[in-house]
Amino acid sequence: MDITRLSPDDEAGCADAVAVKNAGLKVDCPEMTPQTPSGYANMLRYGWDMVPSYGYLARDADGTAVGLLDVGANTYDNLNQIWIDVDVHPDHRGRGIGSALVEYAEGLARDMGRDTVGYGCLDLPKGDAFARRHGFVQKAVEVNRRQDLTGLDWGVVQRLYDDAVAASTSYELTKFTGPVPEELLEDMVTLTSSINDAPKDDLDIEDDVFSPGRMRAYEEAQSKSDHTVYRVIAREKSTGALAGHTVIAVERERPHIGEQHDTAVDRDHRGHRLGALVKSAMLLWLREAEPALTQVDTWNAESNNHMISINEQLNYKVIARILAYQKKL
Structure with a gap:
């Protein structure tokens, strides 16, 4: 061989x-x-x-x-x-x-x-x-869930969005595709780092290290891979602080396929249903912007109960469980 x-x-x-x-x-x-x-x-x-x-x-x-x-x-x-x-x-x-x-x-x-x-x-x-x-020693379980947009009850999405808006009156939404505007870049790096609060279970890993250069590298890689990146950000009205965001990339080769890349809420702004707000707002946007889109896949630690509860409201179903292992050489 x-x-x-x-x-x-x-x-x-x-x-x-x-x-x-x-x-x-x-x-x-x-x-x-x-x-x-x-x-x-x-x-x-x-x-x-x-x-x-x-x-x-x-x-x-x-x-x-x-x-x-x-x-x-x-x-x-x-x-x-x-x-x-x-x-x-x-x-x-x-x-x-x-x-x-x-x-x-x-x-x-x-x-x-x-x-x-x-x-x-x-x-x-x-x-x-x-x-x-x-x-190898098992350290974590990751779950692949898929949202079937063809079977999605858009009334449920709208109600989730409306309820989240009512619970987050101190915040407003910003939406864009492509690169993060330069004036938001540093704050976007800080917000993206909030993903490190997601469960790691028993994995022997350090926190992800984010920087403006890495953010721009991510945007470049997705663009060169022919993906359209959609981003919804929740901002605090009084301060302009970036409080939460969600990101979905849609393939151009197969425009019926999308992938959830990130959803995170800054720890100082939790408790206002911002996760539900940005995810439901994203869906309502994509319904108009990407009419060919029929599925969105996401990955979560099986122990990430908060994010899973939102996903289940949005018609995500389990596709696969992935066992994660590590080995010291």
Whole structure:
């Protein structure tokens, strides 16, 4: 078996990588959104915020793509860690390919001077057994939920919005697409840092470190990946302080698909239903701005009860549970 790093310019290789990944999803969790070759290539080029991910394709002796290793190595924070995904084509499982990819990933971590490997897999007995066999310890559970806009009761959304407006009369909303205006950038960085209050469960991770440069890098990566980024911000009327926000990115390749990127409320402004306010306002906006949009996916720690309660009011349903593991090398 040959393991080689993929280039985002290798169209055939990216297509093979996505074929491996999607074949596994079809068997293990067909409800999850499949990837596209162009979307995968963009992750290798730009990542989430201009920190590209690494893709390594495993090929059999005859050149058949049989496995895929994806590696994320943050350069903003948590510099002691990498996070990996391992996919093996269902037709080639049980041959040690996944184990070889984990071993390869651990070698990469050591070469980078990193001593911790994080690993995520679907909540399936075989996935858990594989992780534990390789010395990983479960630390958290992430849940993928999906909002079906075609079945959404817009009356419920409107009532949620109206009730939130009544509870937050000291605040007003600002909406825009694309880059954060320069005059809001520093305050937006501070507000975005509020995401660090979300549950981390038992994960051995530092807080995310945000900066104006990282914010601009995120905007650049999303734009270059052909995503339209929508942002709704709640501001305190008396001070202009940014109190809460939500962000959704809509794919241009598949404009029926959106992804929830962030929702956070500054701790000094909690208790005014700002989370419900910005999320319901976002939906009402997208209903007009993105008529082709039919689904929005979000990810939350299973223990994040407050955000989950809002999502459930907005017709989000569980698609998958992901078990998160870590291993010290």
